[in-house]
Amino acid sequence: MPLPAGGRAQRTLLRDQAFRALRHAIVDGTLRPGERLVDVELCAWLGVSRTPVREAIARLEQIGLVTVRPGSSTTVSPLDVRTAIEAQAVAAAMHELAAREAVPLLGEDHLSAMTEANERFRRALLATDPDAAIAADDAFHQVLVAVCGNRRVVSVLDEVTPLLRRMERARFSSLTGRASVAQHARIVELARAGDADAAARANRENWLTLRPE
Incomplete structure (x- = not known):
């Protein structure tokens, strides 16, 4: 059947790219423990919209690399x-x-x-x-x-x-x-x-x- 252009595959690709880039920046020390992560700045750096960035941050929170305080801030997790x-x-x-x-x-x-x-x-x-x-x-x-x-x-x-x-x-x-x-x-x-x-x-x-x- 005919499929529309773009769709979930593209969205998933952008999310995964954002996740890998942010994970690498945290692991190599570019983003240091306690550093605040601002969506607008991350979107500009990664060249993607807010949705892939937020999805990537959710994954990073799940594995313990970032700390999200709803309504307050998102920061790089300290070395625990x-x-x-x-x-x-x-x-x-x-x-x-x-x-x-x-x-x-x-x-x-x-x-x-x-x-x-x-x-x-x-x-x-x-x-x-x-x-x-x-x-x-x-x-x-x-x-x-x-x-x-x-x-x-x-x-x-x-x-x-x-x-x-x-x-x-x-x-x-x-x-x-x-x-x-x-x-x-x-x-x-x-x-x-x-x-x-x-x-x-x-x-x-x-x-x-x-x-x-």
């Missing part, structure tokens, strides 16, 4: 230790599951990609470059998440990971994250040996070392 600990526990469990399911399916190309990502991670830490460190850490763990092919794992991690990224930024801005380099190498070693259970436990422990301050 309890929220971070909860998100950390969930992320660790999901990455444990991803490793357990992925290891039997890994090829040498996957292991090489993880090793290369870990080397980029090491260099980024030495250069005190948190953006590069986070990108390399993402690339390392994404190999296991992608290979495991579990869409529920992807969905849950998409929700909880941004809550940890602000905490990681502080940790990876110094050399306190150096232990993760050795932990990553151990995960690759266990995966290459085909020990899915041990690799899964090591992956979980790696995420649990990201202790909130």
Whole structure:
């Protein structure tokens, strides 16, 4: 049947674009904890109407990145230790599951990609470059998440990971994250040996070392 131009698909696309842009700005520190979010300014920055912005903010509130006070203000949520600990526990469990399911399916190309990502991670830490460190850490763990092919794992991690990224930024801005380099190498070693259970436990422990301050 004939369909009208635009419609819900376009609206959803704009909402998702606004959500991703705002989430990234919060995670990378462009929008700092406590900063007030003004609809008019956000609309101008993102180049969208108020509806996608409000829908994006509702999603950000749901995952804990913004605080909405009806009739008053919308602000970037403060770094909350309890929220971070909860998100950390969930992320660790999901990455444990991803490793357990992925290891039997890994090829040498996957292991090489993880090793290369870990080397980029090491260099980024030495250069005190948190953006590069986070990108390399993402690339390392994404190999296991992608290979495991579990869409529920992807969905849950998409929700909880941004809550940890602000905490990681502080940790990876110094050399306190150096232990993760050795932990990553151990995960690759266990995966290459085909020990899915041990690799899964090591992956979980790696995420649990990201202790909130």
